[in-house]
Amino acid sequence: MSSRRRFLQQLTLSAIAVPTLSAYPFAIPIQKTELDTDKPILKVALMGLGGYAERVAEAMQSCSRAKITGLISGTPEKLKTWGEKYQVPEGSRYNYENFDQIINNPEIDAVYIITPNALHHSQTIRVAKAGKHVICEKPMAINAKEGQEMLDACATAGVQLLVGYRMRFEPNTLKAVELREKGQLGKIKFFQGQTGFKIGDPNQWRVNKELAGGGSMMDIGIYSINGARYMVGEDPVWVTAQETKTDFETFKEGVDETIQFQLGFPSGAVASCLSTYNMNHLDRFYLVGENDFVEMQPSTGYGPVKGRTKNGPLNQPHTVHQTVQMDEMAQIILDGKKPILPVDGKVGLQDLKIIDAIYRSCKTGDRQELQLG
Structure with missing residues (x-):
């Protein structure tokens, strides 16, 4: 078990940064936006706290229908730092070994998986079994066989599976x-x-x-x-x-x-x-x-x-892609909205x-x- 923990921690430290971040800086500053409390809010746990997750997290501060309510990482220091920054309580911070416990957390509706491609399959199935909706970064898996198994798992659990096709x-x-x-x-x-x-x-x-x-x-x-x-x-x-x-x-x-x-x-x-x-x-x-x-x-x-x-x-x-994506996905999951271009x-x-x-x-x-x- 300890070797698996070290493996995932190593992945989290080195894996998630998007290599082209510097090529595409934010064109407009991100400002905190008040949530639309007249409508249901999608409560999201971020899994994999690397470079792209940071971009998503910052963009979500401008969302009106989605907020960060959980964190999943193999790095304890990141859980502490991110938890304090985004006001996520310790009880909603998980590692890769215990995140199945989100099944008991009503403050998490969905998990956004932002980890290396080969982990998407197993993590999606675990999240689905915990009864939470899945938002998975692209590619959804490393082959179609795995992708079909992910779809089947989410269908069996009665949860939605969306893919981070921000474009x-x-x-x-x-x-x-x-x-x-x-x-x-x-x-x-x-x-x-x-x-x-x-x-x-x-x-x-x-x-x-x-x-x-x-x-x-x-x-x-x-x-x-x-x-x-x-x-x-x-x-x-x-x-x-x-x-x-x-x-x-x-x-x-x-x-x-x-x-x-x-x-x-x-x-x-x-x-x-x-x-x-x-x-x-x-x-x-x-x-x-x-x-x-x-x-x-x-x-x-x-x-x-x-x-x-x-x-x-x-x-x-111009819009911040991840802000729009998360607000739109909140409406897909919570309101049954049909997007112009599907992202399922x-x-x-x-x-x-x-x-x-x-x-x-x-x-x-x-x-x-x-x-x-």
Whole structure:
């Protein structure tokens, strides 16, 4: 048991920081917002208190429908520091061994899992068995088999499973989707997604297959997969993919450095995408229709996301993504709200099926047919 504790503590200390944080600073200051006490508030425990969890926690100070009421970490010092900062009482602070006890805590409605990819599966199932809703960072799991088991566990427990697809709430992104749905672009023909950055520390968990489940595809390439789906407005029916690797020391067997992949859609539209851990300045979506185009650049960073068509910029207001995400998810869970773009576990599972097929295509060189369901 002590060895497992040390393992999780080591992960928590080194794992959760998002490597591109400095590239996407907050564009507007975050200020404390009063909760809307006329409506139910989603009480959230954060699991994994690293760099991205800190961003989420700060953003949640501006939420009107969600608040931090619990903390889960393998690092006692973090539990103490974060507990004092966010006014979480000691009785709502847990470690990775005892967090099943949240079943007895009425001050926790949901757990936001922000840990390495390989831990999502077991942690989601444990949270579901404790009767709490799950918000899981992307990718939802390291393969579709695990994703399906997570969905099944949440369905059995009668809790919701949502995935941290923050871009599906971003104003310029939703405006681009609206223009496509209204027909301004005409028949969609082509999508291009470019997502990548240089990975940095070669010893981090993101280039450890056992923890990450892969490489750039699991971390940054998934944005192009998910983006292709909501920008084109269809789910792909086939995929082909090619892997390129230049640094065999950092990117060992099973950890992808760069993957190019192509998607085909039922309408005949096609997509060409790039996922990489070896190039900076790649954060662009480009959607082409018969009548117009939408370019998003930056397309997935923390903001401000910018978009334009042939008629000029989209000009939607910038929002702090994690604030909007958590308020929207509170409404999904508590009010039964149907978001414009779904963020449920089924969407996460479909992305995992595509990722599985991409890896198969890289190995075999063959086109992979997709049945996403």
